[in-house]
Amino acid sequence: MDTRLQQNAKEHLMLHFTDMQSLVEQGTTLIDRGEGVFVFDTDGRRYIDGLSGLYCTNLGHSYGEEIGATAAAQMARLPFTTNWTVAHPEAVELATKLAELAPEGIERAFFTSGGAESVESAWKLAVQYHAANGEPARRKVIAREDAYHGVTLGALAMTGLAECREPFEPLGVPAVHVANTSPYRHPEGADPARMRDALLAEVEATIAREGAETIAMLIAEPVQNAGGCLVPPDGYWAGLREICDRHGILLVSDEVICAFGRLGTFFGADRLGYKPDMITVAKGLTGAHFPMGAVLISERVAEPFIEGRTMYMHGITFGGHPVGAAIARKTLEIYERDGVMENVMANESILRGSLNALRDIPIVGDVRGMGHFWAIELVRDQESKLTFEGPAAEWLLKDVLSAELWGRGMICRLDDRTEPIVQIAPPLVSDAETIGEIAQILREALEVAAERMSERPELTAA
Ligand SMILES: Cc1ncc(COP(=O)(O)O)c(C=O)c1O
Numbered sequence: 001m002d003t004r005l006q007q008n009a010k011e012h013l014m015l016h017f018t019d020m021q022s023l024v025e026q027g028t029t030l031i032d033r034g035e036g037v038f039v040f041d042t043d044g045r046r047y048i049d050g051l052s053g054l055y056c057t058n059l060g061h062s063y064g065e066e067i068g069a070t071a072a073a074q075m076a077r078l079p080f081t082t083n084w085t086v087a088h089p090e091a092v093e094l095a096t097k098l099a100e101l102a103p104e105g106i107e108r109a110f111f112t113s114g115g116a117e118s119v120e121s122a123w124k125l126a127v128q129y130h131a132a133n134g135e136p137a138r139r140k141v142i143a144r145e146d147a148y149h150g151v152t153l154g155a156l157a158m159t160g161l162a163e164c165r166e167p168f169e170p171l172g173v174p175a176v177h178v179a180n181t182s183p184y185r186h187p188e189g190a191d192p193a194r195m196r197d198a199l200l201a202e203v204e205a206t207i208a209r210e211g212a213e214t215i216a217m218l219i220a221e222p223v224q225n226a227g228g229c230l231v232p233p234d235g236y237w238a239g240l241r242e243i244c245d246r247h248g249i250l251l252v253s254d255e256v257i258c259a260f261g262r263l264g265t266f267f268g269a270d271r272l273g274y275k276p277d278m279i280t281v282a283k284g285l286t287g288a289h290f291p292m293g294a295v296l297i298s299e300r301v302a303e304p305f306i307e308g309r310t311m312y313m314h315g316i317t318f319g320g321h322p323v324g325a326a327i328a329r330k331t332l333e334i335y336e337r338d339g340v341m342e343n344v345m346a347n348e349s350i351l352r353g354s355l356n357a358l359r360d361i362p363i364v365g366d367v368r369g370m371g372h373f374w375a376i377e378l379v380r381d382q383e384s385k386l387t388f389e390g391p392a393a394e395w396l397l398k399d400v401l402s403a404e405l406w407g408r409g410m411i412c413r414l415d416d417r418t419e420p421i422v423q424i425a426p427p428l429v430s431d432a433e434t435i436g437e438i439a440q441i442l443r444e445a446l447e448v449a450a451e452r453m454s455e456r457p458e459l460t461a462a
Pocket of ligand 1: 115117149151
């Protein structure tokens with residue numbers, strides 16, 4: 001335990017989404033270095049990076065030297081120039097490569113520094129696109145309940161987690177939320193076709209209620225993270241595409257998590273088979289070796305800007321940073337060179353099998369996901385799907401499971417912003433052995449949690 005660093009952390013750090021009282025009382029884990037799919041704290045303890053940092057260390061932690069050499073060369077050549085009026089070769093090459101990899105129709109990239117900036121940039125593009133086409137009233141966004149799209153003010157309005165939004169309301173971007181695609185909780189969840197029809201009918205009804213002429217875009221993740229890897233039913237995205245086209249609404253695929261291999265393909269839209277008007281990306285674009293994002297734009301959306309009918313009133317100093325662009329290019333090269341997409345596709349059935357094998361543990365309600373993107377929903381009772389709430393959820397996740405998982409050397413996410421879930425998203429370069437280790441740690445920790453839960457009937461009393 002490095003007491004000087006711990007003391008300085010307690011005195012000087014303000015952490016993100018963190019209970020600061022517990023930081024000040026207990027200190028925190030200081031992650032010091034990484035190797036492969038593992039990270040090590042300042043005491044030398046090893047952890048599996050089971051959430052890929054925050055769904056971003058797609059290549060794990062052993063490409064730093066190679067990518068660092070690329071970064072060093074770019075820094076020596078040109079540490080910075082802007083994407084305002086001028087450009088630089090790395091931004092051009094990266095935009096060209098992204099257009100090559102992206103779904104058909106997506107040809108252009110606007111670079112940002114991260115996910116929330118990408119989401120807000122997409123909204124501004126949508127608003128200006130419609131205004132240039134004579135529809136200035138189109139400003140609203142349709143997003144989905146519980147979905148996380150970032151927490152800067154514009155992205156926050158789209159985020160469907162009320163507890164994140166409410167302290168800051170009213171927010172400047174008008175947004176309405178429709179149901180997400182949780183089959184486990186949806187009344188029609190047992191019948192995917194009926195569930196799909198019900199979800200799409202709700203989108204239609206929302207458009208009718210709000211007025212299509214006021215809606216700029218619909219934003220959704222291919223597989224929604226918050227709520228626990230909500231894979232949509234077949235035909236859902238085709239339905240969204242058709243509805244958006246019929247009502248003149250732009251369809252934005254928020255792939256801040258799902259792009260660059262999380263689902264086994266460069267883009268989630270390709271895995272699920274749809275063609276969005278815009279795609280927002282960040283995280284895996286550089287494998288987290290640099291903070292960088294982008295909004296990828298179809299020619300149709302770019303048209304009024306290219307034809308000179310309007311000018312995009314938006315810019316970010318570090319958007320398209322040359323060092324970030326060089327790192328992103330190198331990262332994309334490694335994804336292709338080292339067969340990263342193929343590895344995820346090969347691992348998918350191993351992950352599915354080994355996580356589904358945990359269903360015999362009484363608190364495991366549901367297991368869902370695809371690629372390297374999985375969630376386990378925890379329940380008080382498998383039969384009735386009764387969930388844990390309030391103090392029970394907090395005790396289970398924070399006091400018991402967190403300690404059991406960290407104590408066994410695994411980092412993953414325990415989220416009680418919706419029904420309690422354990423989220424597992426290992427680096428895309430993980431092998432079968434690591435997946436086996438993850439499943440074994442989960443089994444041990446969940447069995448302990450189920451046992452301890454059964455000893456606390458007062459927490460689960462209905
Ligand atoms: C789907 C999605 N969109 C947007 C964001 C916001 O990204 P950032 O934290 O880089 O602003 C996130 C972050 O996790 C995300 O998961």
